[in-house]
Amino acid sequence: MQVFSRRLFGLLSVLIAAVAIAACGGGNDNSNDSGDSGGGSAESTPAGRDGGEATFAYASFPDYLDPALSYTVAGWQALADTNLPLLTYKRVKGEEGAKLIPALAEAMPEVSSDGTTYTLTLRDGLKYSDGSPVKANDFEHTIKRVINLESGGSSFFTGNIVGAEEYEKAGKAKGDISGITADDATRKITIKIKQPSGQFPFILAMDFAGLVPGDTPFSNETKSPPPGVGPFKITSVATGRSFVMEKNANYPEIEGLPAAHLDKITINAVTQDSRAITDVLQNKADYYDEPPSSDALREFRAQAPERYRGEVTNSTYYYFLNTRVKPFDNPQVRQAVNFAIDKRALQRLFGGLLTPSCNFLPPGMQGYQKIDPCPYGDPKAAPDVAKAKQMIQQAGVAGQSVTVYGNDEELTRNVTEYLASVLTEIGLKPQLRIVNGDVYFQTIGNQDTKAAAGFANWFQDYPHPYNFMFLIDGKSIQDTNNQNFGNVDDPKINSMLAAANKKDISEAAPDYAAVDKQLVTNGDIVPYGNRVLPFIMSNRMDFQSALFHPVLQAVYSTFALKG
């Protein structure tokens, strides 16, 4: 999955950025609405009945069903309801849903004055789904498993927690992470981090930190997922084909985290999108997690509009323009491309499943402030191609050859071809390079490739604006595995980001909004929209109460059969 690969290769950059951010994080009320394009309630308001069974379809079997290892949306959606971490997000829509709340911890962490020590207390009386008690020391074991199993999420912890890197280097599973201390009697957990980091609370809320018992083996437990604390438990797995989630009788009601309504969910991996969509339409399956834009989906919308809605994800789709490669080293040329891109056309290329935008930050992200008026015209109106042509002529680069990169995944190729056609129209001479999706981001992230322009996107790992902004921060630039594909290195933006990163997120949100505006005005990249995910259900399900969360996406504990 593209999102998956981007995440993997974005880790290093995220961590480099994380160490520079001072003060602890928290919520803020500065973001606008989530941009939900369809129905659904603003808050989870279950109207369905408790009990019953449902069958879900997955586009593919999750990468892992072990919280230490899973790094895909499919895996996270299931594990978010089976293995809660110390902190999590309130199960509601909109900006409230992006706020951290305590999950297995009694309260939000106490942070020392120097911002490097976090103290949390485990809730009293917690039990895993197998009935065994939850202990404070299980947290260290949980983090050790992530590191020891060389999980894609290990660098989140080795880059922040004191002693985690040493634990990794020692290679001893039962070794100690010096920065984590826990007392089972008092249920206190103390975590020392290397430097103050506003992102660390969000890292504690990632699925990697979902608690597992202290005797969970140091191995991939997908075949028999470890017990956890959550509304559901995974009771059987047929690897690669299906798995079953059942209501966890040991789950205590936690404020903001509802218990499960359904007794049992059977999740089957399907190979054909059209069949899965048709199955949901015909009530043979109750939910499909990733329906792509297709004839089958259009048929679904036509026949059952009351069971369809589009959910705007916290994602940004954009074209990068390499500021180190001619002719895009000239700001005038970059701005010309911004003037020429027709965002309405791109919306159509995505089958309507894209919300045109002028901003780089997505609407659901803290720090988002709609850039209005957009310096390149209304994103929902026709572009100014004539002006773009004129600017290219003025810059004296007409006829200049540029390499345009994209990958062979569905739609991405079409979107890249569109960029090439626009560059041709304004007077440049694009050379299209379509690279295999598995190696695409490594290819364009290698400075030797000298990719002049191309496709890029980003889905949030956690709701902090720097999780997007590191993509255009000058200090993120690397020779290989570079995520700042356009090598954006504007001193003004760099200093603005450095200043924002030192502040608490509640204070820094307007600063990130200013960076967003500066970036777009410069024309360093060409953001064009936020991806919309179709949300479909069978007629058996209570559609309105089913929550699509701004961070966690589908929350199965809110799914219920009709009353």
Added chain:
Amino acid sequence: MTTDPLTDYSSDAETSFEELGSSEAGRTHGLGPWHLAWRRLRRNRTALAFGLLFLALIAVALLAPVYADHVANTTQNRQRIADTLNIGGKEVQVVSFDGVPTGPTWHSQYFIGADGNGRDVMVRLLYGARNSLFIGIFATLLTTFLAVVFGTLAGYFRGVTDAVVSRALDVLWAFPVLLLGVALGVALATGGLHIGPISIENNSLWIPTLIIGVVNTVYLARPVRGQVLSLREREFVEAARAQGAGALRIMFSELAPNLITTVLVFFPILLANAVLLEAALSFLGAGVQPPNPSWGTMISDGLRFIVSAPLLTIAPGLMLVLTVLSLNIFGEGVRDAVDPRARVRLEH
């Protein structure tokens, strides 16, 4: 009256007797094998009709720029995704809000509709024909050249040369052609081909041409080698050798002319195979690179709209079927005319 060119030789025999009769009256006048072959081909109306169909396809492909410039008023890659057309006083979106391209307008613009990127499918179909036929023809010429050179060398010199060439062909034979083509195509699609002074860009049509030309070589090289092995023992070769002719001269002057029949019989079938392989490679993303159109890439692109805009898949598929069918039937006609006893097929 229908005749089976494989078994009906009465007409040829009759002609020969007539010619014999006239020779008795005056001078002896025999018909050459090419004349006889042409006569047999002319009588195979089906093969001729499909041969003409193939020529028509070439003509249509050559006229693609004329159609694009003067009829459709667009280019093969121009995208008008968010535009609206006025067809017969009616406003039509080139691509709808939810991404479905318009169907046939039966007017000069978007005659058989648009694709998902708002491009004129008819224009791309014609340019696709140019690309597919360009690759097919040049790849088959390359195959023929390589096969004749290596087959002749192996068959004439035998020994070590034969062992090396034959084993190399065995290795090539051992690979499934499509897999080999995909592997080479994917590798070259990113960076192109750069060997010494030879430099081919990744999106050049010469990349799939070279790949197909090379992987198809084995189909013709083996029969050529077999024929040369047989020919080199014939009296006319012995005679040339006795007169002091060198190996090169024997190969070019004595053997090559006798290989023409084999090449002629194989050429249309190899061409059909090359066009099919190009479509398959392009369908899988390892052949013609975007934004260049090819029937294979057009079929691949059209699959997303198989229900809402089926013509996107059917039109290039139909062109592909017509091309391969015409080449195969014409090729069989040529085979029957040139060498009626031959049984030619490409083994995979």
